[in-house]
Amino acid sequence: MSKILKIAQREYVETVKTKTFLIGLLLAPAITVGIIFFAHLVSRSEGGPRPPVKVAVTDLSTELSGQIERGFEKHNDSHPNRQILFQALEDSQNQAAVQERGKAGVRSGKIDAYVVIDKDILDGPGKVYFYTHKPKPANLDAFWTLERIINGLVVDQRCRLKNLSPELLAEIRSVPIERVEIGSGKDEQRLQSQTERMTGMMVPFFFMFLIYMGIMGIGQQMLSSVIEEKNSRIIEMLLSAVTPFQLMAGKILGLAGIGLTVVSLWAVTAYGAALWQGLGIEITGGLLFYFLLYYVLGFLLFSSILAGVGSVCNTLKESQNLMMPIVLVFVVPLISWYQLVQSPNGLFARVLSFIPPVTPLVMILRISAGSGVWGLEILASIVLLLAALLVTMWLAARIFRTGILMYGKRPSIREIFRWLRQS
Amino acid sequence: MFEIMNALVLDNVSKSFGELRAVDSLSVQVPTASVYGFLGPNGAGKTTTLRMIISIIKPDSGGISIFGNGSIEQVRARIGYMPEERGLYRKMTARKILAYFGAIKGLTVDQIAQQVPKWLDRVELGDWADKKVEELSRGMHQKLQFAVTVINEPELLILDEPFSGLDPLNQELLKSIIDRMRDEGKTVIFSTHVMHEAEKLCDSILLINKGKVILDGELNRIRSQQSSDVVSVELEGDTTFIETLPMVTKVQLHGSRLEINLSRDSESQQLLKALVDRVRVRAFEIKVPSLHEIFVNLVGASNVEDS
Numbered sequence: 001m002s003k004i005l006k007i008a009q010r011e012y013v014e015t016v017k018t019k020t021f022l023i024g025l026l027l028a029p030a031i032t033v034g035i036i037f038f039a040h041l042v043s044r045s046e047g048g049p050r051p052p053v054k055v056a057v058t059d060l061s062t063e064l065s066g067q068i069e070r071g072f073e074k075h076n077d078s079h080p081n082r083q084i085l086f087q088a089l090e091d092s093q094n095q096a097a098v099q100e101r102g103k104a105g106v107r108s109g110k111i112d113a114y115v116v117i118d119k120d121i122l123d124g125p126g127k128v129y130f131y132t133h134k135p136k137p138a139n140l141d142a143f144w145t146l147e148r149i150i151n152g153l154v155v156d157q158r159c160r161l162k163n164l165s166p167e168l169l170a171e172i173r174s175v176p177i178e179r180v181e182i183g184s185g186k187d188e189q190r191l192q193s194q195t196e197r198m199t200g201m202m203v204p205f206f207f208m209f210l211i212y213m214g215i216m217g218i219g220q221q222m223l224s225s226v227i228e229e230k231n232s233r234i235i236e237m238l239l240s241a242v243t244p245f246q247l248m249a250g251k252i253l254g255l256a257g258i259g260l261t262v263v264s265l266w267a268v269t270a271y272g273a274a275l276w277q278g279l280g281i282e283i284t285g286g287l288l289f290y291f292l293l294y295y296v297l298g299f300l301l302f303s304s305i306l307a308g309v310g311s312v313c314n315t316l317k318e319s320q321n322l323m324m325p326i327v328l329v330f331v332v333p334l335i336s337w338y339q340l341v342q343s344p345n346g347l348f349a350r351v352l353s354f355i356p357p358v359t360p361l362v363m364i365l366r367i368s369a370g371s372g373v374w375g376l377e378i379l380a381s382i383v384l385l386l387a388a389l390l391v392t393m394w395l396a397a398r399i400f401r402t403g404i405l406m407y408g409k410r411p412s413i414r415e416i417f418r419w420l421r422q423s
Numbered sequence: 424m425f426e427i428m429n430a431l432v433l434d435n436v437s438k439s440f441g442e443l444r445a446v447d448s449l450s451v452q453v454p455t456a457s458v459y460g461f462l463g464p465n466g467a468g469k470t471t472t473l474r475m476i477i478s479i480i481k482p483d484s485g486g487i488s489i490f491g492n493g494s495i496e497q498v499r500a501r502i503g504y505m506p507e508e509r510g511l512y513r514k515m516t517a518r519k520i521l522a523y524f525g526a527i528k529g530l531t532v533d534q535i536a537q538q539v540p541k542w543l544d545r546v547e548l549g550d551w552a553d554k555k556v557e558e559l560s561r562g563m564h565q566k567l568q569f570a571v572t573v574i575n576e577p578e579l580l581i582l583d584e585p586f587s588g589l590d591p592l593n594q595e596l597l598k599s600i601i602d603r604m605r606d607e608g609k610t611v612i613f614s615t616h617v618m619h620e621a622e623k624l625c626d627s628i629l630l631i632n633k634g635k636v637i638l639d640g641e642l643n644r645i646r647s648q649q650s651s652d653v654v655s656v657e658l659e660g661d662t663t664f665i666e667t668l669p670m671v672t673k674v675q676l677h678g679s680r681l682e683i684n685l686s687r688d689s690e691s692q693q694l695l696k697a698l699v700d701r702v703r704v705r706a707f708e709i710k711v712p713s714l715h716e717i718f719v720n721l722v723g724a725s726n727v728e729d730s
Contacts (some may be wrong), residue, residue: 017514
């Protein structure tokens with residue numbers, strides 16, 4: 001055991017001293033802080049003036065025409081940076097011809113949108129048609145505004161027809177909502193902004209991402225460490241003093257230490273950044289406990305896999321090819337995190353929880369999503385992780401033992417299976 | 424009564440890699456305080472044997488005992504092993520590498536503090552102690568590797584092709600380390616395919632080819648056993664009668680000397696007697712074959728038998 005600790009200690013100290021480690025350590029928080037800061041800047045500024053959106057309207061009901069132009073002007077007064085320009089179409093008795101001209105204008109790009117309002121829009125089943133041609137993503141917000149303006153005008157006009165005052169309607173529709181977060185204490189309560197709600201959503205993702213970054217980033221260190229020892233022929237010098245298992249275990253342990261250091265630093269930075277931005281994030285001790293537990297288990301599992309992979313490869317590039325399938329598995333919870341947060345106890349989340357390499361990611365996501373994951377399920381996932389860890393370490397140790405002494409050609413899968421069978 | 428304690432005993436050890444039988448029923452006893460050479464051509468199974476001794480690979484069958492101990496874990500701290508493929512951490516300093524290997528070989532902090540400077544001095548790296556390995560020359564790497572191997576003052580030193588790639592100065596340094604260890608009553612096993620190295624250093628040898636023992640024993644005895652049938656002489660007078668002598672099988676002229684092959688059961692002393700009676704003998708030498716010749720003879724012969 002003391003040999004394992006000494007190997008771990010060397011691994012830790014020598015890794016901490018490398019430049020790549022330092023860069024990796026500082027880069028992630030730097031990027032995080034940068035993004036928050038940048039997002040802050042963007043949300044404060046209105047953004048510069050953007051090109052006006054040109055819109056033509058054919059009102060078959062004939063009752064809205066004047067109001068539409070006025071509606072646009074009102075909007076333009078309050079949004080000088082994002083104007084909506086009313087384009088008149090050449091009038092004609094032939095409505096079909098007018099509409100064709102409108103559509104042609106949209107097609108040719110002279111106007112960005114063409115609106116046709118049905119004759120019986122005010123008192124019948126008529127519709128409003130928005131014609132666009134290959135709309136630019138940058139214009140989507142303006143179209144949305146346009147729809148809102150026209151919707152408002154139609155509603156106002158309908159009110160007048162029915163002798164309702166639009167002001168009355170606005171009064172009726174107005175329901176002020178105050179979002180209040182109450183604390184654990186009796187009188188603790190505070191208003192919660194929309195951002196804070198969003199942040200609440202992001203916390204589970206953040207926890208999962210932290211585990212992912214920690215496992216992946218530091219895991220790479222395992223590959224390069226094993227391959228360095230193999231390439232520079234240190235392995236056999238070491239093996240006169242320690243067993244392959246001690247060597248592997250020491251490495252895993254040392255890098256787990258690195259991983260904990262890094263993740264703690266990142267977490268503290270992120271927490272600090274959140275406080276600095278005035279975002280209250282409540283993290284319970286229980287969650288931290290599970291976070292550490294799942295992180296350590298997941299890390300040990302992944303780095304055992306990497307120790308096995310690294311031992312049969314001669315270059316980092318070779319090992320990264322072998323790693324591809326495993327990395328792809330990790331991407332699944334990353335891209336489906338939103339769905340997992342929405343239904344943390346759904347079938348998808350449950351199944352994913354029991355696929356060992358991603359178990360830590362999914363479980364921490366589910367637990368931090370805060371909707372009572374069964375205690376039994378947590379226990380089962382931990383038992384499964386432990387079992388997977390033992391099996392993986394056993395397999396990896398066997399591959400490691402033979403692989404680290406093989407220089408030159410990478411062994412085939414069949415050869416590796418033969419090593420596994422050998423006692 | 425007093426049996427010499429063996430530092431290492433291999434009993435019927437075999438190891439195969441797939442179809443290849445790398446080591447085939449190998450048995451050998453290495454007495455304590457001897458320098459034992461494992462000789463053989465490339466691919467003979469030397470490295471495999473040494474790796475099995477150090478337990479880097481496990482034998483398929485047979486037993487290995489070191490200092491009378493069946494498990495290497497009990498005696499690892501008493502062994503030093505220098506593999507054929509050897510390297511060091513490039514980013515660590517010489518001093519730290521020695522301290523690290525000392526630590527994983529089970530030295531205490533006090534022992535490390537004492538051993539590291541001592542060995543840095545002995546391999547003349549004292550001035551380079553705090554340089555990183557990548558800043559050292561190749562020759563210095565080799566010195567550092569010796570020091571790493573012996574940092575724990577091993578009682579059994581195992582060296583795999585220790586002389587390959589060494590410059591003459593480092594060869595001498597390594598020899599002096601081996602000599603010193605022999606003087607201190609320690610055991611050294613090394614493998615090589617360079618015979619004159621073995622000849623100068625070994626007390627005993629094990630000659631293996633294709634995983635099998637061809638020859639095993641003390642070097643002096645092996646030489647004397649192999650030697651008795653060739654005599655080199657320098658004579659004055661008519662020498663034509665020699666070919667007719669009953670114990671002579673072949674006579675060859677080598678410059679001013681004659682090389683006389685004797686029949687197996689005859690004595691060189693009989694030849695000397697016969698010569699002294701007829702001619703003036705200026706030189707009479709019982710040819711001791713070099714290890715190289717023995718090696719070529721035996722390995723060549725075993726290869727012929729096999730094919």
